[in-house]
Amino acid sequence: MPKTITPFGQSLRERKKLKTREAIQREATRLFQKQGYEATTIEQIAAAVEISPSTFFNYFPSKEDVVLYDAYDPMVATLFESRPSDEPLSVSVHNVLEMLTDTLERDREIILARSKLILETPDLRARLWSEIERAQVFFGAMLAQRTGGDANDFEFRVVAIALVAAMMEAASEWVRLEGRVKMGDLMKRALDSISADSMLDAFSSRRK
Amino acid sequence: MPKTITPFGQSLRERKKLKTREAIQREATRLFQKQGYEATTIEQIAAAVEISPSTFFNYFPSKEDVVLYDAYDPMVATLFESRPSDEPLSVSVHNVLEMLTDTLERDREIILARSKLILETPDLRARLWSEIERAQVFFGAMLAQRTGGDANDFEFRVVAIALVAAMMEAASEWVRLEGRVKMGDLMKRALDSISADSMLDAFSSRRK
DNA sequence: AGGATAAGTGGAGTCACTCTAATTATCAAG
DNA sequence: CTTGATAATTAGAGTGACTCCACTTATCCT
Structure with missing residues (x-):
C-alpha cells in the first residue's frame, strides 16, 4: 500500500498512460480521416502508436470508443x-x-x-x-x-x-x-x- | 423476359422465399428469447431453419436486421x-x-x-x-x-x-x-x- | 426438354473483440 | 539499490459476424 496518495497523473505510470491514450486517439483520428473509419484496422492504429493490438483494447473497449470518448x-x-x-x-x-x-x-x-x-x-x-x-x-x-x-x-x-x-x-x-x-x-x-x-x-x- | 408480370408471392419461388424469410425471423426470435441475442449465433439460427449460414445473409444483411425489419x-x-x-x-x-x-x-x-x-x-x-x-x-x-x-x-x-x-x-x-x-x-x-x-x-x- | 435465371451452398478470408498466461515495467519500502 | 508486489504490455489462440466467390441446385419460361 502506498504511503501517500499520489496525485492523478503525477507518477510515471499515470503520465505514460495518459500519453499513450492521447497518442492512440491522435493516430486513430488521423488514420480515420486519411483512409476512412472502416478501412482503418486496429492493427494499423496499433502500429502507428507502436503498441500491440492487445494494448489498444486496454485503453478503449472498442474501435468506436476512440472517437466517441x-x-x-x-x-x-x-x-x-x-x-x-x-x-x-x-x-x-x-x-x-x-x-x-x-x-x-x-x-x-x-x-x-x-x-x-x-x-x-x-x-x-x-x-x-x-x-x-x-x-x-x-x-x-x-x-x-x-x-x-x-x-x-x-x-x-x-x-x-x-x-x-x-x-x-x-x-x-x-x-x-x-x-x-x-x-x-x-x-x-x-x-x-x-x-x-x-x-x-x-x-x-x-x-x- | 416473362410474358406476364407475376403477382407478388404467386410463383413457387416467391412463396418459398417468403416462407424462408418468415421461418428465419420466427426461429431467430425464438432463439433470441430463449438464450439471449448475443448468445445466439447465425449458425444456430441457420441450423434451426435448416439453411446454410450463407443463405441467412441472402435474406438479412445482418443479424440485427432479423429483429429490426x-x-x-x-x-x-x-x-x-x-x-x-x-x-x-x-x-x-x-x-x-x-x-x-x-x-x-x-x-x-x-x-x-x-x-x-x-x-x-x-x-x-x-x-x-x-x-x-x-x-x-x-x-x-x-x-x-x-x-x-x-x-x-x-x-x-x-x-x-x-x-x-x-x-x-x-x-x-x-x-x-x-x-x-x-x-x-x-x-x-x-x-x-x-x-x-x-x-x-x-x-x-x-x-x- | 432446354437454356436462362435465381436461390442455395461451401470454403476461404478479414476483422473486431475476448481470454489467458506469460513477460516486462514501475513502484513502494527496507 | 535490491526486492517483492502490482500494474501494464504482450503474444497467441479462439470466436463470431460478415464478405467474396465459385459452384451446384432449383425454378421458370418457351
Missing part, C-alpha cells in the same frame, strides 16, 4: 450543475454554451473533424444515440430539479428526450455549417422551435 | 399519407394509432416480445435510432406539407426529430407497461408534454 463531457455536466436551479433550463443551455464559446472557437477544427467523422459513419452515428440516452437522463434530472418533480415521470422523460434530440440536431447543423455560426444561437433557435408557438403551428397547420 | 412500417407510412393534409399532425398521429388499435391488440404479445428484445439489447437499441432518423425525414416532410414550407429547413428538422423522439419514448413506455394502456393515449400525452404550456413550464420552472 469525449474528455469535455464531464466538464459540460459540471457547468450545467453549477447553474442556479431557478434558472430556466433553456437559459441554462444558452449560458453554458456561452461559457464554452472560447473553447469551441479554439478547438473548432478538431471538434469539427471529429463530429463530421461521427455523423458520416453509420456505426458511430448509431453509437452516438446511446450517448444521447445518457444525456436524456441527465436533462431529465435537471428538469425534475427545476420543477420539483420526479425525474422518472413519463412526462419528464419525454420532454428530456425531445430536448436532447433537438439539441442534437442543432449540433449537427453547426457541423454542417462548418462552425461558422455560434452553437449557442443554433441551440436557441432549436429550443425556440420546439417550445411555444412555432411547434403548435407546425402541429396544427393552418388552423391555429 | 418491420413489415408494418410501410403500412403505417401509408396510413399517414392518406390523412388529409389539413389535419393537424398531432391529430393525425392519434388517428393513425386509433386505426392500428385492433392490430396492436391482436399482435400484442409478438410486438411486445420483439420490442423488449430491442430495448434490452444495446446493439439493437443503437440501430433503432437509425430507424428513427428515417422517421425524422418522414415526419419532417409531413410537417412541411402541412405548413407549406421546405422540409429541409432547420426548424422542421428540429421539430421532426423532437416529435419522433417523444413518440419513441411513448412507445418505450407502452412496452414498459406491457401494452396495458392504449398506445394512442401515450402518444397523446407525449405530444401534449412537448407542445404548448407544459414544455414551457418545464423549461422555465417557477417563473412562468
Whole structure:
C-alpha cells in the first residue's frame, strides 16, 4: 500500500498512460480521416502508436470508443450543475454554451473533424444515440430539479428526450455549417422551435 | 423476359422465399428469447431453419436486421399519407394509432416480445435510432406539407426529430407497461408534454 | 426438354473483440 | 539499490459476424 496518495497523473505510470491514450486517439483520428473509419484496422492504429493490438483494447473497449470518448463531457455536466436551479433550463443551455464559446472557437477544427467523422459513419452515428440516452437522463434530472418533480415521470422523460434530440440536431447543423455560426444561437433557435408557438403551428397547420 | 408480370408471392419461388424469410425471423426470435441475442449465433439460427449460414445473409444483411425489419412500417407510412393534409399532425398521429388499435391488440404479445428484445439489447437499441432518423425525414416532410414550407429547413428538422423522439419514448413506455394502456393515449400525452404550456413550464420552472 | 435465371451452398478470408498466461515495467519500502 | 508486489504490455489462440466467390441446385419460361 502506498504511503501517500499520489496525485492523478503525477507518477510515471499515470503520465505514460495518459500519453499513450492521447497518442492512440491522435493516430486513430488521423488514420480515420486519411483512409476512412472502416478501412482503418486496429492493427494499423496499433502500429502507428507502436503498441500491440492487445494494448489498444486496454485503453478503449472498442474501435468506436476512440472517437466517441469525449474528455469535455464531464466538464459540460459540471457547468450545467453549477447553474442556479431557478434558472430556466433553456437559459441554462444558452449560458453554458456561452461559457464554452472560447473553447469551441479554439478547438473548432478538431471538434469539427471529429463530429463530421461521427455523423458520416453509420456505426458511430448509431453509437452516438446511446450517448444521447445518457444525456436524456441527465436533462431529465435537471428538469425534475427545476420543477420539483420526479425525474422518472413519463412526462419528464419525454420532454428530456425531445430536448436532447433537438439539441442534437442543432449540433449537427453547426457541423454542417462548418462552425461558422455560434452553437449557442443554433441551440436557441432549436429550443425556440420546439417550445411555444412555432411547434403548435407546425402541429396544427393552418388552423391555429 | 416473362410474358406476364407475376403477382407478388404467386410463383413457387416467391412463396418459398417468403416462407424462408418468415421461418428465419420466427426461429431467430425464438432463439433470441430463449438464450439471449448475443448468445445466439447465425449458425444456430441457420441450423434451426435448416439453411446454410450463407443463405441467412441472402435474406438479412445482418443479424440485427432479423429483429429490426418491420413489415408494418410501410403500412403505417401509408396510413399517414392518406390523412388529409389539413389535419393537424398531432391529430393525425392519434388517428393513425386509433386505426392500428385492433392490430396492436391482436399482435400484442409478438410486438411486445420483439420490442423488449430491442430495448434490452444495446446493439439493437443503437440501430433503432437509425430507424428513427428515417422517421425524422418522414415526419419532417409531413410537417412541411402541412405548413407549406421546405422540409429541409432547420426548424422542421428540429421539430421532426423532437416529435419522433417523444413518440419513441411513448412507445418505450407502452412496452414498459406491457401494452396495458392504449398506445394512442401515450402518444397523446407525449405530444401534449412537448407542445404548448407544459414544455414551457418545464423549461422555465417557477417563473412562468 | 432446354437454356436462362435465381436461390442455395461451401470454403476461404478479414476483422473486431475476448481470454489467458506469460513477460516486462514501475513502484513502494527496507 | 535490491526486492517483492502490482500494474501494464504482450503474444497467441479462439470466436463470431460478415464478405467474396465459385459452384451446384432449383425454378421458370418457351
